[in-house]
Amino acid sequence: MxxxxxxxxxxxxxxxxxxxxxxxxxxxxxxxxxxxxxxxxxxxxxxxxxxxxxxxxxxxxERVPHRWEIAGPTDLFVENNYVPVVVTMQPDLGEVGKQTVYIRKHNDKLDTDRYDSDPRTHPFIAISNRCTHAGCPVRWVEAAERFVCPCHGSVFNILGVRVGGPAPRPLDRFYVRVRNGNVEIGPRYSVNSELRPFSPRGPGEPVDGIGQYLYPAQFDERK
Ligand code: FES
Structure with a gap:
């Protein structure tokens, strides 16, 4: 003891x-x-x-909403020019949830990239007006066939691919479908400089080269 x-x-x-x-x-x-x-x-x-x-x-x-918004009748859109359409992306946000989308018909001479050359899957091209640098609204300048960002001078060609300025990737796009004679806009997606689709990224996030691995992909609820 x-x-x-x-x-x-x-x-x-x-x-x-x-x-x-x-x-x-x-x-x-x-x-x-x-x-x-x-x-x-x-x-x-x-x-x-x-x-x-x-x-x-x-x-x-972040959940990308699975919703399709009517942008207008198919005959509203042409092959050689974009028509700006204001689409409601997030109804719960009121005016803030609306966004301008530039839409044109598929053009066999322009849309030759392997990711968008099939008019059956890409009958219309819908391009986001949000600059991929910091999100400012870009404007389509028909005479120059360029999208121009007023904030820091990024310039994008008719396909939305950057040709100048600090933007790290092309303008984002939207999935498109045709229903009952109307063009409908679906979820947004990002593209690299070859127009290869990626899950939607945020402003300033590149998807070319190593950039595609540096930023987390977002879930997409599309079935
Ligand atoms: S936000 Fe467009 S260039 Fe900066």
Missing amino acids: AGKRDQYKSKYTADNRIPGAFDGETMTRRRFMTASAHTAGAVAAASFTIPALGFALAPVF
Whole structure:
């Protein structure tokens, strides 16, 4: 019994003869300060990293609404020019949820890229007016056959591919279908400089080269 009692180590610092210990104290002040400093450091680090992680991962969980909006009758659109149509993308946001989409008919001479050359899958081309640099509204300039961004000068050709300025990728596009004689606009998608489709990305996010791996893809509810 005595041996066991000798092996017993009290939890109180005073019993263990630690210099400067107080009665009833179970942790040395040095240990307490060290633990406090580590906790404060962890809280400070978390306050930076958790919001940053949330910001980075939020697009992954963003649901792209599965809705089709009527843009107008098929004969409203032509092959060589874009018609701007205001489409409601998110009805719950009122005016903010509306967006201008530039639409034209499929053009065999223009739409020769392997991703959009089939008029059965791409009967109409619908291009977003949101600049892929920082989201400013681009304007279609018919005389120059260019989309021009007023904010920082990005310029896109008739296919929406960037030809100048800081935009990191072509203008986004929308899925299109024809129902009951109407052109309907579906979910947005992004494209790289070869017009290869990608899940929708945010402003400033490239999809060419390594850029396609750096930014999280967003889920798409299309079936
Ligand atoms: S937002 Fe268009 S160039 Fe910057």
